[in-house]
Amino acid sequence: MMIPRLLNKPHRWLLAGLCAASAPFAFAQLSPTAENATPAWTPTGWSGGGFYYSAAFHPKRDGVLFLGMDVAGVAKSTDHGKTFKMVNKGLIDYAMYSLAVDFKNPDIVYAGTEGGLHKSTDGGESWKFIPGTEKKGLHITSERGISVRSVASDPTDSNIVYAASPGGKVYKSTDGAMTWRVVYQKGVAVDTFAGLRVQFGKANGAYFGGIWSPLEFPKDATAATGIGFTLKGDGSTPEKTFINLKTSTGLSYRSRSVSEVFSDVQPRDVVFSADDFVLDPDFAKKSPDLAATAPKTPDWTTVNRIDFSRVSAPDAASVLKIARIFFAAKGADGKEAKLTVRDFNADKAVQSYGNVRLGESASAGGAVSSVVVSAQKPTRVLAATSESGLLISEDKGETWKPLATPAKAMHAAFDPANPDVIYGAFAKEGIHKSTDGGATWQKISTKLSPKFSAREIAVNPTNSKEVYAIGSDGWNGDFFYSVDAGDSWTLSRTMKTDVAVDPTTPGDGASAGLSAPTNLTINPLNPKEIFISANWRPAYSADGGRTWEERVKGADITVHTDIRFSGNRTYASAMDEGTLMSEDQGKTWKQLWPLKYDGEFSGHNWRLAVNNINGVDRIIATVSPWTGKNSTIVVISEDGGKTYKQTTAGLPTYEIKANTMWGRGYPRALAVDPSNPKIVYLGIDGDATEGKQGGGVFKSVDGGYTWKQLENQPGSRRMYYGLAIDPTNPKRIIWGGFGTNGGVYISEDGGDSWNYAFKQDQYLFNVHAAADGTLYAAGNNLWRSTDHGKTWKQITQIKGRSVVGLEIDPRNPKVMWISAVTWDGSSKGDVFKTTDGGVTWTDFTGDIQHRKPQILRFNPKTNELWSGQTMMHKIKQ
Structure with missing residues (x-):
């Protein structure tokens, strides 16, 4: 039986619109070096x-x-x-x-x-x-x-x-x-009304979808009375439609349902006043202290982002054409005016997410x-x-x-x-x-x-x-x-x-x-x-x-999710394909699991942990099956992959939907206590809902065979790769959240309690604890803490991309590599290296054939840096 390629990747990942803006990329600390010119990567996947x-x-x-x-x-x-x-x-x-x-x-x-x-x-x-x-x-x-x-x-x-x-x-x-x-x-029929065409629905199977754009209140404007759109609908009546506003003060507001904007097929201006908005209920629930002192309606001068989203059946399409976004305000001359802040006839760049298609209809x-x-x-x-x-x-x-x-x-x-x-x-x-x-x-x-x-x-x-x-x-x-x-x-x-x-x-x-x-x-x-x-x-x-x-040798299409080393062995997990192992530095590969199609087991393998115990590799992997009764499976091998067992004990069996990165909770984070391999932490993204436990941090004290969801959870359970253990103090657990209440959460007691340690960047994709205890948080930029999370310093200047891949040389903490990527199907992406702890960075992308690696792993035994996501490469250091 052939295995279905169920997940449509990469801008099919449902990654677009998570946080990365489409602004030009900038890296202020790039230093021109000879190494910058021609890093030569070697393909090493299957x-x-x-x-x-x-x-x-x-x-x-x-x-x-x-x-x-x-x-x-x-x-x-x-x-x-x-x-x-x-x-x-x-x-x-x-x-x-x-x-x-x-x-x-x-x-x-x-x-x-x-x-x-x-x-x-x-x-x-x-x-x-x-x-x-x-x-x-x-x-x-x-x-x-x-x-x-x-x-x-x-x-x-x-x-x-x-x-x-x-x-x-x-x-x-x-x-x-x-x-x-x-x-x-x-x-x-020829539509003479220009603008950005947004089709909500009939793009994929998601029940939600939207667009978002950064905004900047006009500097010479005063006394705004609302935010507006020049638009036309298609006569449809979607179930729910919302406008969400974010502010420079960290607040979030949500409109009443505004589905009526689709009903009129004639172009018109629509203005929404402050009375059409309330504090976002999800924001108020997650940030009660901030919400308690926040204005009940938005201060227009602080609005810096707008989201326009629709909730309806996946196969029901609703179309808007939006010509512009404006603030109803007084201009520099003191007169009432509609001050344009986004002109979609001049620039149609927006971020989309979920069940949305931008531009002309495919049909x-x-x-x-x-x-x-x-x-x-x-x-x-x-x-x-x-x-x-x-x-x-x-x-x-x-x-x-x-x-x-x-x-x-x-x-x-x-x-x-x-x-x-x-x-x-x-x-x-x-x-x-x-x-x-x-x-x-x-x-x-x-x-x-x-x-x-x-x-x-x-x-x-x-x-x-x-x-x-x-x-x-x-x-x-x-x-x-x-x-x-x-x-x-x-x-x-x-x-x-x-x-x-x-x-x-x-x-x-x-x-x-x-x-x-x-x-x-x-x-x-x-x-x-x-x-x-x-x-x-x-x-x-x-x-x-x-x-x-x-016949396919050399045409590497695999989406790798993790790479680990033990002795002469390299282990790799992948979406769709499972977990594999190489004993010759990637020249050849052997499948560990699944060995054949299994409707209850085949699917996406996300994260690996490998510990060599008495000369034998102990492997743990996290899996999301395509189908079957379990949404998360943990695989354990005690003999280097020769045999393995599956467990779901204590893990969610349903598909978590609330507040997830990709529309479903995935077990993308895994960390083993370096002092005790029996203690393992697992991260699944997604909130609890009524009668459902949701995701968050899970802990095992028997090497991964049984799990318990921690009683206390970080303030954000939306997560990508954000889980690490401090090797200098294994009780210190680091969690990287994404979105509302995102940032770094640190537990000093093995997950019993959590401290909100870092919130300057709330859109984190990865965290790392170096061998010397230095902590790193990767999101819109890379941040470092040398005092166990008490203070943080930004060590990159990146715009328009997200730092996802992150690796540190265990022999020299001043040597680091990062990847900066966009969340779409484009070829925009780079790898950077520093040898001075982040003071200067070198473009290390070279001739890599897929410029958007999300996994970077250094093998000190061979002195090679490996990269993974779509395709796998390595390069000698």
Whole structure:
């Protein structure tokens, strides 16, 4: 059974909007050094286990193959997929959903991501983003669940390029993708009201969603009477809608439900007065002392952040267009005015979270999934749309007409010898064929399973009788081949696995079925060679699809959550894939658990603790299963991973929802008492609710087999990686909270009581206790305390990013490494190093292929720094 890739990552993480602003990055203490120039990182993870979403053989260079991944960018192979190397230089984001190689100029490759379109002119070795193609611009993006082949070039003219937009348009460029014009758009009403379009709902499965933005009260304004919006709704009536205001004085206010703003479909100004707001009840509950003396309504001059959120069913969409945010106040001339503080016509940058989609609707007039150009007749172009079926152009995309096909089209293919013969993949409607240039169609998949959903189709370029198709029934994938031009089909979906390269789930056996295939590509120089990108395991065939083998070496897509060392062994945990171990410094890996798919156990492994006791590694891991009756499992091995036991004793069995980072409480924090390995602390994010215990800090005194939720909890249970034990005093426990009442909480008595020790930065992602007892808190910046938390000093100057990864050389506490990342799918991120205790910092990012590591671990035995999150790397120090 194939394992589902249930969590959609990384801006699919539900990470966006946690706290990181979109402001430019600044690091005041960077020092230019020779080391700053070229840190060289070595990939050291395993391959497989993720969603490989796009693939393309090179048309003129035998064996060259490109593979795109949902969270890891692009990999390139020059040996028919036997080995890959990552080629992410220049990408602005890593969500790679479409690839195309120019036929006429073999050095040109196009890569479509959620962030926009990229072009390579050196065979995919490096990339340049094409400005204006982003979602808030032309929306020439490639997106999950929509895009199949979203870019195509004219095989006779490299300057002519076509792009299929999820926004319902077909674009054409005549200058090699530098500029674009719309050549097709389904007739829809034109909205002359500009502004930021916010769709609440139908973006994912969350019941809530919102946007937020920093604000600054106008310096020359006085006597404000309210805050307002210039907006228009869609006539809907969502269940609940709230405006939340935060102030520079640390207060939080919430409006009454303002769902009426959606009801009017005409543009208008709406102003909310102070009487529309009260102190946020959650804030008042968590900060009773501060709330007791706070003004009951907001002081407009102190408002520095606004949140606009909606609560409703996930599949119910409500749309607002917001042109601006303003304060109703007196201006410098003393006259009443509406003073704009956010103009969304000039700048649409906001942070979003939960069930929200920004920008043009992905289904406005029907998304376009693919665009295809006939090799024999390049004037003929096809576009596959989600609502209008296949469209055809006979004049290089200048004019279009719909064909009599099923409404939802995913992809189409021309017979390479006869452009009048066309095959189409129509999702649940199967495979159809036309022999008269699209005038009439016949369904040719009637004998296939009615559950088969056709995604892509291809024709052998040297033998028109051979036709191939991929599709899925849920997570189960199918490949069909036909030797008679579609009159009959043969299923071929089993592949030989490569456990040495992809060590995940070895207990499933030497073969596995295809899972959720996404792209099908044929090597034009040897058409017997076929490659399929798919969930978990990409597949390669050398015999026209009769037999398959997994080929994925070097295409690391794993999202690692922890790395630990013991002697010559390295342990790593990962989302989806489990816990693995290497005994040769990462050259090869062995799965410890789960050994095969287990519906009650397979899922996300979060944190590891490894203690060598009498020469044997004792391992503890925390797990959140995909499914099953338990939301949190602790795994314990007493023999270095040879055997293991699972326990849930004392842990929450339900999914915690209240006040969590990702919509569900996860056991992301784990710490073992360095003086007594029987004492273990576990952190799960999320508040208690009526009749439910919630998350927080749990303690075990028997090595992790049984757990007890601490009677007293830190003031914030919303947490990421924020748990540590002071090695100089194991009774001292450090907890890092996030959001309201976030900051550092310290217990001096093993968790019996807590002191709110640090609140200058309330958005913490990590805490660390160094070997000498120095404490560190990582959030919007990095903070240090040398007196056990009594006082703190900021030792970085970072703007617009969050410090998440944090490591300190145990031999020299002045040597530290941090990672500064953003919470979206972009490639914005860096690694920094200091050798003087944070006085100066060096950019240490170098050539790392994924710039957003959240895990940094130093191995003093080998003098290597390891990084993890998406992909794993190491570098000699």
